[in-house]
Amino acid sequence: MEKGKIDPIALEILSHKIWQITDEMARVLERTSGSPVVYDVRDYMTAIYDTEGNAVMVGCGVVFHGAATVDAVKYIIETYKEDPGINDGDVFFANDPYISACHQPDVTIITPIFFGSEVVAWAASMCHIADTGGIDPGGFCTRACEVYQEGFRSPGIKIVENNKIKKDVWDTILNMVRDPGGVGLDLKAMIATGETAKSRIFEMIEQYGVDSFKLLCDEIINYSEKKLRGKISQLPDGTWRSMEFLDDGKKLLLSMTKKNDSLVFDFTGTDDQSINNRNSSLSATKGAVFGALAPLLCYDIPWSQGILNVMDTIVPEGTILNPKKPAALTEGPIGPAFLAHDAAVITISTMLNSSDEWKEEATASWNPSVSTQAFAALNQHNHFIVTIFMDIQGGGGGATPCSDGVDTGGMLWIPTTTMPNVETYELILPILYLFRRQTKDSGGPGKYRGGVGGEYAIVLHDSPSGEAVMPPYGCIGGEAAIGLGLSGGYPTLVKQYKLVTDSNISHLLKSWNIPEYVEDLNGDVSLLSQSDVWHLHNDQVFYQNWFGGGGYGDPLEREPKLVLKDVLNELVSEECAELIYGVIIDNKTKLINDEKTKSKRITIIKDRLNKQNKYTI
Amino acid sequence: MAQRISESLELVEQNGKSQIKCSKCKQVLCTAEENYKLSAVYAEFPLSKAGPKYFFRPSDKFILREYYCPSCGILFEVEMLPKGMQPVWNIEMVS
Numbered sequence: 001m002e003k004g005k006i007d008p009i010a011l012e013i014l015s016h017k018i019w020q021i022t023d024e025m026a027r028v029l030e031r032t033s034g035s036p037v038v039y040d041v042r043d044y045m046t047a048i049y050d051t052e053g054n055a056v057m058v059g060c061g062v063v064f065h066g067a068a069t070v071d072a073v074k075y076i077i078e079t080y081k082e083d084p085g086i087n088d089g090d091v092f093f094a095n096d097p098y099i100s101a102c103h104q105p106d107v108t109i110i111t112p113i114f115f116g117s118e119v120v121a122w123a124a125s126m127c128h129i130a131d132t133g134g135i136d137p138g139g140f141c142t143r144a145c146e147v148y149q150e151g152f153r154s155p156g157i158k159i160v161e162n163n164k165i166k167k168d169v170w171d172t173i174l175n176m177v178r179d180p181g182g183v184g185l186d187l188k189a190m191i192a193t194g195e196t197a198k199s200r201i202f203e204m205i206e207q208y209g210v211d212s213f214k215l216l217c218d219e220i221i222n223y224s225e226k227k228l229r230g231k232i233s234q235l236p237d238g239t240w241r242s243m244e245f246l247d248d249g250k251k252l253l254l255s256m257t258k259k260n261d262s263l264v265f266d267f268t269g270t271d272d273q274s275i276n277n278r279n280s281s282l283s284a285t286k287g288a289v290f291g292a293l294a295p296l297l298c299y300d301i302p303w304s305q306g307i308l309n310v311m312d313t314i315v316p317e318g319t320i321l322n323p324k325k326p327a328a329l330t331e332g333p334i335g336p337a338f339l340a341h342d343a344a345v346i347t348i349s350t351m352l353n354s355s356d357e358w359k360e361e362a363t364a365s366w367n368p369s370v371s372t373q374a375f376a377a378l379n380q381h382n383h384f385i386v387t388i389f390m391d392i393q394g395g396g397g398g399a400t401p402c403s404d405g406v407d408t409g410g411m412l413w414i415p416t417t418t419m420p421n422v423e424t425y426e427l428i429l430p431i432l433y434l435f436r437r438q439t440k441d442s443g444g445p446g447k448y449r450g451g452v453g454g455e456y457a458i459v460l461h462d463s464p465s466g467e468a469v470m471p472p473y474g475c476i477g478g479e480a481a482i483g484l485g486l487s488g489g490y491p492t493l494v495k496q497y498k499l500v501t502d503s504n505i506s507h508l509l510k511s512w513n514i515p516e517y518v519e520d521l522n523g524d525v526s527l528l529s530q531s532d533v534w535h536l537h538n539d540q541v542f543y544q545n546w547f548g549g550g551g552y553g554d555p556l557e558r559e560p561k562l563v564l565k566d567v568l569n570e571l572v573s574e575e576c577a578e579l580i581y582g583v584i585i586d587n588k589t590k591l592i593n594d595e596k597t598k599s600k601r602i603t604i605i606k607d608r609l610n611k612q613n614k615y616t617i
Numbered sequence: 618m619a620q621r622i623s624e625s626l627e628l629v630e631q632n633g634k635s636q637i638k639c640s641k642c643k644q645v646l647c648t649a650e651e652n653y654k655l656s657a658v659y660a661e662f663p664l665s666k667a668g669p670k671y672f673f674r675p676s677d678k679f680i681l682r683e684y685y686c687p688s689c690g691i692l693f694e695v696e697m698l699p700k701g702m703q704p705v706w707n708i709e710m711v712s
Contacts, residue, residue, distance in 0.1 A: 236620070236710055236711070237710070237711040238708070238709055238710035238711050239709040240707060240708060240709070241705055241706060241707045241709070242705070242707065243698060243705045245679065245697075245698070245699070249678060249699065259711075350623065350707065350708060353621075353623055353624070354620075354621055354622050354623065354708070354710060355621065356621050359621070401624065441668040442668070444667065445667065445668075447624070479678060479679060480678075480679050480697065481664050481667065481679065481681075481697045482697075484695075484697060485695055486623075486624075487623045487624035487625065487693070487694065488624065488625065488691070488692035488693055488694055488695060489695065490666075490667040490668075490681075490695050491667055491681075491695070491697055492667075493667070493668050494664060552624070553624050553625075554624075554625070554691055554692035555692075556691075556692070557691075576668060580666075580667075605689075605690040606690075608658070608660065608683075608685045608690040608692070609658070609685070609687070609690045611658050611659065611660045611685070612658055612687075613658055613659050613660065614655065614656070614657070614658055614659070614687075615654060615655050615659055615703070615704050616655065617655065617703055
C-alpha cells in the first residue's frame with residue numbers, strides 16, 4: 001500500500017484478511033464454549049469495528065446481529081468514555097434490547113483494541129446464552145409482560161479491567177442465572193475472541209502501520225456502499241410489499257421502495273405492540289432487514305457499515321417492531337423480527353424477480369422461524385442443565401426461479417449454521433430420540449418446490465427427577481402460514497407440537513420397538529399451545545415439526561417427472577401430487593399416468609377459470 | 618418490448634400506455650398504476666390446501682387466496698391473510 005492510498009488488489013486481499021480474523025474469532029468461540037447453541041447451531045456473531053464503532057467486517061454468524069451490535073459499540077463509546085472510561089485491557093458486557101441487543105439472551109462482549117495509547121479498532125462477539133434469570137428458564141420468558149421480568153439486562157458494564165476479570169461484576173451476573181457454569185463459559189469464550197482479534201490486528205498494524213490500517217477500514221466501508229448502490233441502480237424502480245402475521249393475528253406490513261440507488265424499508269401500517277413478550281426491539285428489526293439484504297444482494301460484498309448506510313429503515317414507535325418501554329421482548333427475534341426478515345426476503349426477491357438479469361438471485365422464504373423450546377432439567381449426570389432444542393436449524397430453503405429449495409438446508413440468516421447432533425443432546429440431556437427425519441409435504445408446492453423441513457420425537461431417559469420443564473417460544477407459524485412462496489408458489493406447512501400422555505413407550509422400547517409415528521402409540525395425543533410452559537414426564541412422548549421453504553411458480557407447471565421423483569423419495573405424498581400438482585401416479589407401477597395427468601391438470605385450470613370472482617375495493 | 622414483472626406478469630408499452638399483461642397468454646390485465654390482483658380472478662381456500670390436513674390446525678382465522686389469469690388460468694400469486702382482508706398490492710413497478 002502506498003501512503004494514503006489502497007490499490008484495489010490490496011483492498012481485496014486485506015479485506016479478506018479482516019474477514020479471516022472474524023472467522024478465527026468464531027473458531028475460538030466454538031472451541032471454548034461448551035454450549036451446543038454455540039458450537040453446533042452457531043447462534044453467535046463476531047465482528048470488527050472502526051474507532052467510531054462503524055462495522056468494518058461482520059462475520060458469517062447470525063447476520064441479524066451485524067446491525068444490532070453496531071448500536072452496542074457506539075453506545076459504549078458515547079456513554080462510557082469518561083466514566084468509567086475506556087482503557088487498554090478493558091472488556092464490556094451489553095445485552096439491553098432497548099439499546100442494542102435483539103433480546104436479553106443475546107449477550108455482546110465488546111473489546112477496545114489499543115495500539116500504544118490510542119484505540120485503533122473494536123472487536124465484538126455475541127452469543128445466545130442459555131439463561132438470563134428471567135421468569136421462565138431458557139431466556140425466552142413465555143409468561144413475561146414487562147422487560148423487567150425477562151432477566152438480567154445491562155446497557156453496558158465493564159466485565160474485564162486491566163486484563164483481569166472484575167470479580168464483583170462476574171459474580172453478580174452469574175448469581176442471577178440458572179446455569180452459571182454454562183453462561184460463565186460462554187462469557188469467557190467471547191472474551192477470548194477479543195484477545196484473538198487484538199493479536200491479529202496488531203500483526204496487521206506492525207506490517208502496514210496505524211494510518212494504513214485505519215484507511216483500510218474506511219475503504220472497506222466505502223467499497224461496500226459503492227458496490228451495493230451500483231447493484232441496486234441496475235434493478236427497476238418500484239415498491240414491493242409483503243404482509244405477514246403473528247399467530248394471534250397481529251399484522252406486519254413492509255413496503256420496500258427502490259428508487260435509483262436507494263432502498264427504503266418502511267414498516268408503517270404494522271400493528272401496535274403486544275402486551276406479552278411478542279415484540280421486536282428496534283435493533284432486532286433493523287438486524288432482520290440486514291439479515292435479508294446481506295445474503296441476497298451482498299454475497300460478494302464485505303458485510304460492513306456500507307451496507308447499513310444504504311439501508312434506510314422506517315419503524316414506527318409503539319408497534320410490534322419497535323415497542324415502547326417497558327414492553328417485554330424476549331420472543332422478538334424469533335417472532336416479529338423473523339416476520340420482518342421474511343417480509344424483507346420476499347420484497348427483495350420479488351424485486352430481483354422483476355429483472356431478467358437478476359431473477360435467478362430471487363428466493364422464496366427460507367425456514368422462516370426458530371420456533372422451538374428450551375429444556376431445563378436435572379440430567380443423567382445429576383447436573384442441572386438448561387439448553388434450547390435447535391434441530392429446527394435444519395429448515396427448508398426457499399425455491400428459486402430456476403431450482404427447488406435445499407431440503408433441510410438451514411437458515412438464510414445464519415449461513416454457517418448446522419443442526420445439533422442427536423448424540424450431543426443425548427449426551428448432555430436425559431432424553432432419547434425416537435426419530436428425527438425430513439418431513440413429507442413440508443416444502444411449499446410450486447413449479448419449483450420449497451425444500452422440506454423436518455420432525456422429531458423424544459422421551460425422557462435416565463432422568464433422575466422424571467421431569468423436564470420446556471418453555472416454548474415462537475409466536476409465529478402455528479396458525480398463520482409463514483414461509484411464503486413467490487409468483488404462485490405456496491407457503492410451507494404450519495408447525496405443530498404434540499404431547500402423548502399415558503403412553504406405552506416404555507413397554508415398546510423394552511421390546512426394541514421404536515414407533516414410526518406418535519399416532520402409533522397408545523395414549524392421548526394432544527396439540528400443545530405456545531402460550532403455556534410445558535412439562536415432560538416419564539412415559540410421555542414429545543413431538544415437534546419445523547418449517548420448509550416456500551415454493552416458486554404455479555405447481556401445475558412443475559414437470560411431472562420431478563413430482564414422481566419427489567414421491568419416490570418420500571418428500572411429497574401421492575395425495576399432494578394429485579391435488580396440488582395434478583400428477584397422477586399409477587398405484588401398482590409407480591409410473592406417471594400421462595393421460596390422466598394431462599386431464600387432471602386441464603380440470604384444475606377449468607375450475608380456476610370457472611371461479612370468475614374478482615376483488616373490488 | 619416487454620419488461621418482466623414476475624414469473625407470469627409483464628409490463629408492456631402499448632399505444633403510449635404502460636399495461637400489465639399475463640406473460641403466458643398476453644391477456645391485458647390493467648395499467649401499470651393499478652393492482653393486477655383486482656383484474657385477476659381469485660379463489661379462497663383453507664390453509665390446508667398447501668399440504669396435508671394434519672399439518673394445519675382447524676382454523677378459519679386465516680385463508681389462502683389464489684389469483685389466476687382470467688384468460689389462461691395460470692396462478693399469479695398465493696396470499697396468506699385473514700378472511701375478508703383486501704389484497705396486498707405486492708408489486709407496484711414504476712413504468
